[in-house]
Amino acid sequence: DVKVTQSSRYLVKRTGEKVFLECVQDMDHENMFWYRQDPGLGLRLIYFSYDVKMKEKGDIPEGYSVSREKKERFSLILESASTNQTSMYLCASSPPGQPGNTIYFGEGSWLTVV
């Protein structure tokens, strides 16, 4: 079974702190994604990566950055956390771009910024 593991399930951080959310997948997938999910807004794509050291902006990249130094690991960084970044963050991975591939999600990280 594909496993996407997010290192922190629940975090509480202060405004202005730098926050790291880590994600590891064990299926040698090329593609990795970071989404956030908010009530009424659904899942929104923040950043994605199609290979090591490659990154592409999603729909809402402002206030975030990412790092992909190894194929299995994709990190989301909040440079200076703000209260509007309180949300559930979801990491996902998938094999290379072919129609019919499946995206697999992690369990989610609940971030509260106070």
Added chain:
Amino acid sequence: DAKTTQPPSMDCAEGRAANLPCNHSTISGNEYVYWYRQIHSQGPQYIIHGLKNNETNEMASLIITEDRKSSTLILPHATLRDTAVYYCIVWKETSGSRLTFGEGTQLTVNP
């Protein structure tokens, strides 16, 4: 990516089949139909996907109409643990494509 329409909520008795409908009238020929579910406070879980033929796996069956404008997810013997939000998505995975989740259907399985 094509948009989908799902009922906001459905109820099902435990042990009975749950049939969840989805309309996707603007689906294009190379877009797949995917179903995910999300149990409260957890990440979305992949269930099944298909292009034009009906599909079955250990979790569910997917019935796609011949014109591909709608589909039905069938959970043959619903249990209380199947209570979740079910998302129907039409998507073609290519570079730069977005997997877009709508509001889904809240399925409640009652004892």
